[in-house]
Amino acid sequence: MTVSYTLEVANARFGGFSRLLFRWKGSIYRLLYKELLVFCGVYLFFSVFYRFMLTSKQQDLFERIALYCDQFTNTNFIPVLFVLGFYVTLAFNRWWGQYTSFPLPDNLMMVVSGNVHGADERGRLLRRTLMRYANLSSVLILRSISTRVHKRFPTLEHIVEAGFMTTHELKHFESLHSDFNKYWMPLTWFSNLASKAREEGRVRDDIALRLLMDELNNYRAKCSLLFHYDWISIPLVYTQVVTIAVYSFFAFCVIGRQFLNPEKGYKNHNLDLYVPVFTLMQFFFYTGWLKVGELIINPFGEDDDDFETNQLIDRNIQVSMLAVDDMYQNLAPIVKDKHWA
Amino acid sequence: MTVSYTLEVANARFGGFSRLLFRWKGSIYRLLYKELLVFCGVYLFFSVFYRFMLTSKQQDLFERIALYCDQFTNTNFIPVLFVLGFYVTLAFNRWWGQYTSFPLPDNLMMVVSGNVHGADERGRLLRRTLMRYANLSSVLILRSISTRVHKRFPTLEHIVEAGFMTTHELKHFESLHSDFNKYWMPLTWFSNLASKAREEGRVRDDIALRLLMDELNNYRAKCSLLFHYDWISIPLVYTQVVTIAVYSFFAFCVIGRQFLNPEKGYKNHNLDLYVPVFTLMQFFFYTGWLKVGELIINPFGEDDDDFETNQLIDRNIQVSMLAVDDMYQNLAPIVKDKHWA
Amino acid sequence: MTVSYTLEVANARFGGFSRLLFRWKGSIYRLLYKELLVFCGVYLFFSVFYRFMLTSKQQDLFERIALYCDQFTNTNFIPVLFVLGFYVTLAFNRWWGQYTSFPLPDNLMMVVSGNVHGADERGRLLRRTLMRYANLSSVLILRSISTRVHKRFPTLEHIVEAGFMTTHELKHFESLHSDFNKYWMPLTWFSNLASKAREEGRVRDDIALRLLMDELNNYRAKCSLLFHYDWISIPLVYTQVVTIAVYSFFAFCVIGRQFLNPEKGYKNHNLDLYVPVFTLMQFFFYTGWLKVGELIINPFGEDDDDFETNQLIDRNIQVSMLAVDDMYQNLAPIVKDKHWA
Amino acid sequence: MTVSYTLEVANARFGGFSRLLFRWKGSIYRLLYKELLVFCGVYLFFSVFYRFMLTSKQQDLFERIALYCDQFTNTNFIPVLFVLGFYVTLAFNRWWGQYTSFPLPDNLMMVVSGNVHGADERGRLLRRTLMRYANLSSVLILRSISTRVHKRFPTLEHIVEAGFMTTHELKHFESLHSDFNKYWMPLTWFSNLASKAREEGRVRDDIALRLLMDELNNYRAKCSLLFHYDWISIPLVYTQVVTIAVYSFFAFCVIGRQFLNPEKGYKNHNLDLYVPVFTLMQFFFYTGWLKVGELIINPFGEDDDDFETNQLIDRNIQVSMLAVDDMYQNLAPIVKDKHWA
């Protein structure tokens, strides 16, 4: 479920974002705790290994290796942060781009409601069918990119059952063969049906037809963009480079950040805290940022913070039908408003 | 209240931005002073604790821990700054995006004024009602995202009372059931009423109707975008990562930046100033930047610098009515201008 | 005056940007020299103070403080640069956004010239009045945001005098009361007058009227955006954070960068140059960057590099009248061109 | 082939991106292994050279040089990372810009299907020809920028053979001489043919013709943008600067990162690991990021991750013909939907 929290921080009060830290749903803790446990386990293993299982001479070697690794994690050998910053910013822009490409039928339904006329059955049929086509198209596209929607509609029959398609249409849809995603077909039906409605006089003039066509094209463009966002990912190589950077950093930390015997007087090793507080902090921080990337690189999954695609599909069809059917020419009486002078 | 200050710094004079430092309203001081007091309190506690309550041996341990913590805050273990930079830039872009999505009725009213004709009562009624619908829609959306507007209109009755809606319309509005925000309904009424006005000949041609529809769709798109900005926040995880980074940094500072006994000759501890000037500076600086983030992540709250939503609502309805009613075909005589040749 | 210099560096020749360094108008030297003098004065004061006015013991204390401060300015305690980079980039984007929002009447005048017909007086009157309204609107908006324009037109009477408004129109304008900026009123007049011209047949068809309305809306949108850029500044808090960062940095420099007695053997204090070359360099550099921010945060002031609003206003009205009056249907004879085959 | 992987990481599960590390196709390993081998070879050569081929005195010199070089690679002499970050971000934006400029005929075909009428042969001929012209144009442009498409259509005859062009049209195309890319010609044919269809009454009204023209212009704009992306590259100088930075960094590493004799007690040279783990890590990381740049600077090549231009061409023509021919006015019967009330 999308996690909205801006209302909670509407005002920049004392404490500010601190209240956001005590949430589990959609939180960094929930995303990260497994990785943290694994990291702690491995760290613990090496700690025990170093303290109890090595001969004095082996310990010396281990300490030398640890110091060497530590040098790597302290200086800027691998600038994890920097590359994460660039990567997450890119991913964030794509994430928002995908959201704003989500096809919403609101413009289309307003136009259909105002321009496809007739309160009789034929009129209702035309308006409802047009909107159904538009919604069907977005369901088809979302099914191919969202795991949630795909679970809800594993086959086309499920779509028919949910009322987005009639069996006639399904047959028609399947009779046309194409090697590629056929999400655009219901929109072509829309275009043809609108053309027919013009011939029947249900659409009263050419300009209204044009308006329908324009909004249809806007709608289609969004479906198409969504499809392409899914198809063309951030180049795999980039994601791999970032992942390797973060993982290797912590691989070296597991050894390099061991507390060495304070008595041996290694530099910056005067204190044996057993728990590597700073390293855990860093783990939390860097891996947390990488998780942000994982979260937003595909917002159509089932994470807490992913888009509510199924809910949006329901909203869209409900609202479409309301607007073109129940609300068609169904106006409250037009009376003078309160401030009429 | 929005804090405008650019006029004061219109010219890059001597001193420049310095005059902006002496303001309380909307200032960093106002936002930050509570946090600063808490930080100072905690710092003071540890300072007293270290100086007067510990035995000599405990002091030694404390010093070792302090040095360890200091190491963490001095080097780049947690690059607070960098992550703040990226985060605030993202938040800033959303902030401005929200502002530019604010639905202003100016285009719509100009179009209604020029294309819905008739100086008689029916004409006035049509124009006023159309603009009222548009304004009503934005009130409905703002009510759901702005705490200020919600306080002003806690129930729909308050909206009726304020004259944005008639009681007929309220009944109509409530009779249509939808599980989702119904802000778009008055815009569907607009669409249907415009269609009716065309039938009555008040809108004289199809092209004028299309113009009304186009501007309506632009207006709706802005309402919708505003709604989605509110629904889809910056992923919670990202905000948490940033907050934890800043908070943990200063948690370590509270101990690591204590002035240790200069006589013990610790490196960089030659001076006991009691007041950690630099650390306070840093606190001011980093927490201040985080506060910028808090401030702009939801510009519809009640901060000094948040958008003046209520004022804008008043402006919009006033200006709408002026434009479509008082100013309708109410032109000054057209005379030759001064430079007529 | 806007300082254009790209022509000088059109070619990346030897020396390149170096020739830009020897300019006074709009230069960094002109903007900065006062601040530099103040900084040098304060530095000199402390220098004299340290060298001649302190006892040997006091000097020791001063040196300890200086070393402490220096530590602050050398390491990354306050990362002035980074925050400046982010801030100036934001400000730059707004700056260019404001420039591209400047309402230019070119599209409108071309459309008026081609679609409002009649070479007789009435035709000329209509075309000139329409363009005058558009220009008047931009003058009203610029008057409220630009100090230069406000100086030129301190009252509405000055606008009348300059020929942008007739006295009839002024009376009309003032008779309509609104608590908010009324820059949009002349544009409503435009809309109504265009509508009238259509009735009179001066605008020959509905599509031409629509074209006028569309360009009007584009024009209005720019006026409105300009107004909002002015109203909604970069949050004050952000500007304050940046300013404090830069100022405190140099406050510490004034003490921390003093040349300490080389004989005392402090680290990196082997040379007494009297003039802190590097610190001045840094001052020049960081304060210069901050000045860039000051310069561009409000491009409607009176800096050398601010937009030439008054000149643009003159250009717009002159060009508008030329296009719709002198050039109306005033074509050179259409003859075969040189390459006619 | 484009490598889509977002579905695999739809959910931010445990392990997250780690599963992406074990892929060969489109992976960083595949892109980098040759460079890595060369680097290892050269490093090995110097290693053997230093250990076995030098006299003791020569070794001393080598060590001094190595220490000198190491200093260069450790500190920030050449900030490879930073410049890579800026460069790759620029390249990434261009890359996505190119993708979104890819001319897809979907809008055009929907408009042709709904507005060019007649189920008879002439109607079909018109619709098919119009769409063929559009597709032909994109093939012509892609041929000039994509190596893959150029291999598929080495001559114009191949395009004729593939059915995008008739021999008549080829003759026509070649008879018109221009020194520049002639990809726009089929679109002029489209414009003229649409105009003819209007005369024949196949396009029923002027508004439908305008719609065809508008979509044609959108389509052409994309073709044109693609052409210009190809023509105007990121300035060569920028690419050279980045490449030199990365290459020189590793040139110095090859000597500076040699393990020096631990017995000589050079600082940070206490351990002889033979394999320079960190340096390889860095190589992997920095060169990997540069490879990302190489990959995306021209997405029309034959890399694993480049755009599937040939596949898209096939899709476009297939889908175009389906939409305007098979699907023309070919609607499933319009029946009441499931939720009809």
Add this chain to the structure above:
Amino acid sequence: MTVSYTLEVANARFGGFSRLLFRWKGSIYRLLYKELLVFCGVYLFFSVFYRFMLTSKQQDLFERIALYCDQFTNTNFIPVLFVLGFYVTLAFNRWWGQYTSFPLPDNLMMVVSGNVHGADERGRLLRRTLMRYANLSSVLILRSISTRVHKRFPTLEHIVEAGFMTTHELKHFESLHSDFNKYWMPLTWFSNLASKAREEGRVRDDIALRLLMDELNNYRAKCSLLFHYDWISIPLVYTQVVTIAVYSFFAFCVIGRQFLNPEKGYKNHNLDLYVPVFTLMQFFFYTGWLKVGELIINPFGEDDDDFETNQLIDRNIQVSMLAVDDMYQNLAPIVKDKHWA
């Protein structure tokens, strides 16, 4: 000449960008070699000066100064890189923005070809003249911003001679006085001529006229944007700050990076290489990046990598005439395509 090289690096092969290093045209070497020679000369001078012309005591002083300067260039006193990164990114965005604002007549010519009818002389005359006006306008604007175009057309007579303008038109053009750039005049002629063509029935309907007007306005907007890009440069102050940063950095390098006598045992001065390899590398790198900025800040100059304005002007007029004259209603016979079923 624009330097296109992406085809060469279409595939991310072994070696990748390395092949781009061996080019002279448009290369960093060509841009930089003079500066490099000067820098080497100055460095050499100080080197000789220090080694041979100073007494032992003067050498001591020189060494102290050199060490002082070196400290400045090694640490982050002036973060050249960072400020270059921000500056070049800004400049790059403007550069691409300018390119995409280049007025191309393609849309206009397609619209003229499809909507201004008549194969007779009058028809041809109208179409050719309209396109000539559009091209003339872009020549006028480019003449004022591009040094290349200005060299080609030093006076308006040259434009007449090249066939972009008739002598009648020149007289007309000069008779209209304006203090500002008059590039928009031919576009007003276009608008008026199109209006006349509508009256004559050459443009058959109002919608076609509107299409002409819309495309005209798009074209004009691009001309205007280009003009403003030229007028409003990146603020001079910003460019100066960046230039001073880079230049002062290398001014200090010239002394600070001298090889001091290794026998004196200064830290990091164990080796006398005579040639300061790293410093040259840095010079190459930083100055190279600055040169990128110089190159792209004005893409209308005569650099190797600047836009081919003259070539584009030729292309535009040639292509315009082809499209509206030779290709007017000149279609290949419409026959069934290969895949007709």
